Amino acid sequence: MKxxxxxxxxxxxxxxxxxxIRKFSKQYQIVGAATNTSVSKLFNIADELDIPYLHIMDDPAYKSSKKLSTKAKVESSMTSLLEFLANADYDLLIAAMVGNIGLLPVLEAIKANKTIALANKETLVSGGHLVQELLKKHPKSSILPVDSEHSAIFQCLRGESKKEVKNIWLTASGGSFRNKSLEDMKSISVKDALTHPNWDMGAKITIDSSSMMNKGLEVIEARWLFDCKFDQIKVVVHPQSIIHSAVEFQDNSFIAQMGQPDMTVPISFALSYPNRNTLNHLKPLDLTTLGSLQFEAPDLTRFPCLKLAFLAGKTGHSAPTVLNAANEVAVDLFLKQKIQFLDIPKLIKNSLSHFKVYKSPNLDKILEIDNETRIYIRNNYEDIL
Ligand SMILES: NC(=O)c1ccc[n+]([C@@H]2O[C@H](COP(=O)([O-])OP(=O)(O)OC[C@H]3O[C@@H](n4cnc5c(N)ncnc54)[C@H](OP(=O)(O)O)[C@@H]3O)[C@@H](O)[C@H]2O)c1
Incomplete structure (x- = not known):
């Protein structure tokens, strides 16, 4: 029982x-679960699966939770979550919250020598060097990627020697606006940007996919997960999302991982690693009916967020923290219909030039820079645009 x-x-x-976990209930047991605001959903899950510990990050939601009943212990605040992660008995942390709020919990789980199944890419974008340094001090801890691209690369690299890797190829669906002209992109609505052709995901990552910032965040995530140089990370648009990513080796061989676009598979692999669960209930991939697969270079003029992420990643130090925080706020402003879709990269670009690069930031500095960037964009977005 994990x-x-x-x-x-x-x-x-x-x-x-x-x-x-419902399907494989003899193998996995949830001993703690957390939300931001979705209290009744969390309580229903806890009652169904007998989860003993619940955490609600949002303070008003936590206060309102007192009106509902549950057998579980319920806590709020970052401090209690970190205490729980440091002391509880668990084998695997699934980091599936959105945003760089995940950084502190992930660092705490590493300190407790736990295995982390990481979906929360913003943590690695904002504080990748901190995560990597801490993993070196805690070799019993490890990160298993959940993002489908990174899970694919992780699988392609099994049994391979790192020095024989030439390039990592991240595939990108190209999002909803792959074929839209720059002129048409000026009038993209929130509803349009929340529709993804292949994947059913949360709001923030769906907007990030539409702007291709998601791929940019994944480039930085790959740099930390696979300890490679930015020049070794290539992005290719593959609209069918069948090849989830690939590794190119020094002898020019490619190993790619493929399957239906369904997050159940990489999540399952992270749960069952190093083995695989039998997933007969999912739609299989039939190569005889697949037809042709397309590949094309990303258009960095229409999708400047990808270019900005490469720029921030190569600059390093505090730049990816600024990129991530500016993007989180810009996406939120877009979702609230306060800015246009094409304003998102403008705000990120402005933040990257506004904040000087701070060398080798420690955790306190990362949190400070993250906070300052958020305040800067919230207070100035109208003037910047
Ligand atoms: N969805 C995918 O297919 C997919 C694929 C690859 C990677 N990822 C990554 O996985 C992460 C989660 O994505 P998602 O699509 O599952 O997002 P989502 O549907 O928006 O869910 C986010 C979860 O995080 C919680 N949360 C939000 N803000 C929080 C805060 N300040 N403190 C604590 N918890 C908070 C939410 O609680 P509430 O219910 O209260 O909002 C919810 O449980 C993201 O980093 C994303 O990039 C997602």
Whole structure:
């Protein structure tokens, strides 16, 4: 029985993880689950699956939770979550909350020598060097990627020697606006941007996919997960999302991982690693009916967020923290219809030039820079645009 803690239990990755745990209930037991605001959903899951510990990050939601009943212990505040992660008995942390709020919990689980199934890419974008340094001090801890691209690369690299890797190829669906002209992109609505052709995901990552910032965040995530140089990370648009990513080796061989676009598979692999669960209930991939697969270079003029992410990643130090925080606020402003879709990269670009690069930031500095960037964009977005 693997004991599991799920952060972001009420989101899209949380739903898929819990569906798998229901199916394999003899193998996995949830011992802790967390949400931001979705209290009744969390309590229903806890009552169904007998989860003893619940965490509600949002303070008003926590206060309102007192009106509902549950057998579980319920806590709020970052301090109590970190205490729980440091002291609880669990084997695997599923980090599936959205945003760089995940950084502190992930660092705490590493300190407790736990295995982390990481969906929450913003953590690695904002504080990747901190995660990597801490993993070196805690070799019993490890990160298993949940993002489908990174799970694919992780699978392609099994048994391979790192020095024989030439390039990592991240595939991108190209999002909803792959074929839209720059002129048409000026009038993209929130509803348009929340529709993804292949994947059913939470709001923030769906907007990130539409702007291709999601791929940019994944480039930085790949740099930390696979300890490679930015020049070794290539992005290719593959609209069918069948090849989830590939590794190119020094002898020019490619190994790619493929399957239906369904997050259940990489989540399941992270749960069952190093083995694989039998997933007969999912739609299989039939190569005889697949037809042709397309590949094309990303258009960095129409999708400047990808270019900005490469720029911030190569600059390093505090730049990815600024990129991530500016993007989180810009996406939120777009979702609230306060800015246009094409304003998102403008705000990120402005933040990257506004904040000087701070060398080798420690955790306190990362949190400070993250906070300052958020305040800067919230207070100045109208002037910047
Ligand atoms: N969805 C996918 O297919 C997919 C694929 C690859 C990677 N990822 C990554 O996985 C992460 C989660 O994505 P998602 O699509 O599952 O997002 P989502 O559906 O929006 O769910 C996010 C979860 O995080 C919780 N949360 C939000 N803000 C929080 C805060 N401040 N403190 C604590 N918890 C908070 C949410 O609680 P509430 O219910 O209260 O909002 C919810 O449980 C993201 O980093 C995303 O990039 C997702």
């Amino acid at each position: 004991k599991i803690v799920i952060l972001g239990a009420t989101g899209s990755i949380g739903d898929s993880t819990i569906a798998l």
